[in-house]
Amino acid sequence: MQNQILYVWYLLTAVTILAALLVVLAKNPIHSVLSLVVTFFCLSAHYVLLNAQFLAVVNIIVYAGAIMVLFLFVIMFLNLREYTEETKSNFAKLGAAVVGGVTLVAIIAALKKVQYPMPMRYDVRTGFVETLGEVLFRDYLLPFELVTVLFFVAMVGAVMLGKREKGERHF
Amino acid sequence: MIPEVVQRIPLQYYIFFASALFVIGIVGVLTRRNAIIIFMSVELMLNAVNLLLIAFSTYRSDPNGQVFVFFIMAVAAAEVAVGLAIIVMIYRNVRSVDIGLLNKLKW
């Protein structure tokens, strides 16, 4: 009974890693997208375990809901099928895998003995909407406002680049 | 009351877990040639960062990390919009259903 949380944690972590591997390894882009969605759901579950309920919900709405639907839309729109002609040489792939493995081992080796101080006072409401909202609109007001500039750029840019110009065919 | 995960799972596990996700993303960027899959690998990297930030934030009981995650999500959404617009634009120029250009890119 006591160890239940541990089982849940290990299971979730294993599924997340497997799904993430599938994103990278799958031949068919649609499989990649779907396993990425699975990864996002698992991560949301992790956020709930970590008491970050608000971000768990936002993660599902923004990532799984908006971003992945956009991805799926573009993939289906462009009719991307299986990619058989992955032309990158095995040598390059091996090199990348070695680079990745070495990076991971280096990070793990460096951080094996991280000392972590527990906070004096533990506030269980850290991840709640009220707390986050207060911090966001008090301390982070300026970046919050300036992110709108980014949205302006993204909106104008996406419309400008994606728009059909005079004389171009419809899809 | 401290959440059970914080009591039972050492923080290192989260660091290793997030690093593993991050490295999977890096390997994806380096090995794949399909632009959309590379882009998804980048999203995976950003999610590893989000997990790491939330774990640190919860273990410290400090909301700042979670607010940062909020910003990362907002920025990722903006980036996706621009990135997919670029991909659609290329498709328009190549004028082919099978966008061969995207895997002919020289790196």
Next chain:
Amino acid sequence: MLSIISLSIFGIVNLFLGFLKSRRILLPATLLFLIVALILNSMDWNQQALYFGDMLRVNNVFVNFAGIVLITALLIVGISRHFGNDEEHTHPAEYYAILLFSVTGALMMIGFENLIMLFVGVEVLSVAMYVLTGTDKRNIRSNEAALKYFLMGSFATGLLLFGVAMVYGATGSFKLGGIASYVQMASMYGAVSPLLYVGLLFLFIGMLFKVSAAPFHFWTPDVYEGAPTIFTAFMSTVVKTAGFAAFYKIASTAFAGVYGFWAQSLAVMAVLTLLIGNITAAYQGSFKRMMAYSSISHAGYLLLAVVAKVPSSQSAILFYSLSYSLATVAAFGVLMAVSESRQFEGRGDDRYEAFNGLAKTNPLLAFVLTVSMLSLAGIPLTAGFWGKFFIFSAAVQANLTSLLVIAVLMSCVGIYYYFRVIIAMYLKPAEGEGISVSAGFTLTLVLTTVLTLLLGVFPDVVKNIF
């Protein structure tokens, strides 16, 4: 602070100006907006202020860097007479608006006091650049450059964020002050968390990607070559200036306590950047591609000043960015004029051959380009000479002798490829008809030349401000 707010409003105003039938108003309007921002910016002189709960710091350093960025943007807008010949497929209102927004991002990167401001600023600037790179929508090279820039840029953002997350894990703060005080305390007791080192590494790699230093430069030549020339000019000046302002700030304030850790590896990167940038530039057949590699090599000189981290580094970086920006804008301006009237393989010619005999067909452009090349090569009596001089003297103060030797050798290599174009202009026979340019275009180019020469003769005037 007012300059940031005003620029983001002006960008929106510019979008609305796009509804007007006449496009003539856009260029003067954008120039006016930038001048207003420049005036507002200079009003912050000698004001020490922290805004919005330690998010943004405005001081003289901010005013100086912001001034350089704004002046560069002004000059670039000055040479942006029109975007290509195809009037129907260009959207000048959007281009100008995105330029103004991207300057906002650059100012955020210069003034940040909290890592979140750095992140948002980097993103505003980069996303704007991805879009502008792809604006030549029907040109497959521009498309490909945009995609490549986008993928590499967002990859770099991921690395940067991983670093930020690790640093937060170690220090519990996103504020530069908070990180600095942790680093100071921890290194005093010899108990710096390994999280900080890992975070620092990733943070620096992300920044090096953005300023295109070797070995993270591989995207630069293709992107610079594929992007429309006017935006290449913007990318290689404004982005680099803002990037180095941010890089120097974070290295010298937040991570000053662990200088010994990052100085070594950054010195190696600086050497690599200098070697790769200069030697590869010498092999290029295209002027535009040569300028891309030359911008990598200039990142190497600027890195030298960051590695030195002596009090005079800051003014050296400021002076160098100013001289580099002026010369680069002039070079790309002349390239634009030349490649618009010379065609090669169905597009604007950007090879060295396009410049053959320019001294006879248009002596003024040839003179402007000569001064710009001399400045980039670091020949005395130009601004570039003093830029290199200040950087090298900062390196001397920090006892970086071996680095200095390499940098001096590499600037000799630089002379070779910068002089190639001068030789082509003055010694090769002329081809094709004369090149005519508009009055405003000429005025801007002459202005950059005059400024370069003035800075070369009287460097103290500006040096005393920095």
